[in-house]
Amino acid sequence: MKEKYWVPALEKANNILALIGERPNQLRLIDISKQLGINKSSLFSLLNTLETLRWIVKEEGDTYSLGPALGALSAAYFKQFNILQSFYKEASVSVSKINEHIQLGMLEKGNVVYLGKMEGDSRVRLVTDPGMRFPAYASAIGKIQLTQYDKNELEELFPSSQFVKKTPFTISNIDDLYENVNAAKKNGYAIENQEASLGFHCVAAPVYNYENNIIAGVSFTMMTNSWEQKKDAAKEEILNLANRLSQYAGYTGNQKQMIE
Template identity: 45%
Template sequence: MDQKYNVPALDRANAVLKMLSEQPYTWKLSDLSKQLDISKSTLFSLLQTLERLQWISRDRHETYAIGSALGQLGGAFFRQFNLTEDFKRLAEPVMLKLKESVQLAMLEGGDVLYLAKVAASSPVQMVSGPGVRFPAHATGLGKALMSNLGEEEIRQLFPQELLPKLTMHSIGTREALLQEIRQANENGYATDIQEGVMGFCCVAAPIRRPDGTLLAAVSCSMPIHHWEGKKEDATREIIALARRLSPGI
């Protein structure tokens, strides 16, 4: 990611939080200042702010540890992965109906991070299991996941106009990507026609929270020779699956 958009105060806060997570109630202000090479005056203001936000806590010995607010945020992070269990249960009948693999993923920076997969019994499979990352601009999942981002957010994710082409069909420019994302937002789904992997196509739809923001996305991928015969059914099934997985919708 382009370093020119970095916020130094957040980098310093992140360094403090990492130290406190590894050794709680060990470090005082002066110790942290030496270890992190941050001036005491700057660090004092930072620690005061973090304590006010309950991101850190301080004991009677003036040492610090991670605070309750971060515990709540961390809980929210892990709760979202309850989604994977619902996905496996609800995606199974979709896979059996389409006889094609179904994936669940989230956006992490400029990449798609695959969370779960219900694989069809096809001998030919995309590499898209849990933990695999893939450039978001080259996938239907990525376009679906970016469909409610503003143009400035997308420009920050992709600061260069030219985008790396994974295949001859990959989107090659940021402007073309913006157009595809606008179309995905309008349609409620996105497609990838051999853009990420030659010989494979997919259709993807976003999973939304009650407030309309995106939580994750689901997709169905298949070999290109299945696409024309199955794309309408796959689009309908994936949109319906995304809606069923959207909490409170």
């Protein structure tokens, strides 16, 4: 990105911090210079300034790691972070592209608690609204968050007596749920076809935080005729939305690799 008021020194400092963050206590000045293409004289001044500001720390062997000032800034950022506020900001972008309903939900034991909803032009009413709970095994937004559990943990969450069929297509046993969850792990997204309500389909993606943990899920919901036309575009956009929300939450990894 090159704009009218762009400050190259800040861009270089950002690249330095990112590189040190990827390889803490491994790189010396000469290594950073080679990797970023910054001449040693300029780099010396940048590193010295960052060290004085405590954004980086010079370790034994003249290598560098991130400093405590960045930790303080991170704490301040996460103190102000509001996932619901971020959802409404970013979901409007996704709705404008796909024009279908989007929901945000968090896993609470074996249920999804719905937190937010952004509607497209469809007049169809969803079976869930903000504040409602719904079985995680019967929803894409629930199943994508269940990818963090192994089969034994799923069995603890869902005793056989807890599988209540919402439609003829609803999962009703641990083996099928585990198979669905494994497919979601492999793909990086979860799909639900008429399991929560007849005629409705969902695709969901996970939201990660700075600790690489899944903290929520987002999903598109639409009727069968729209699903056949939009499922590929909806799948791509829900992954994009989840990635944007994950970045707000401090996640810096690759979501596809993380879920695998």
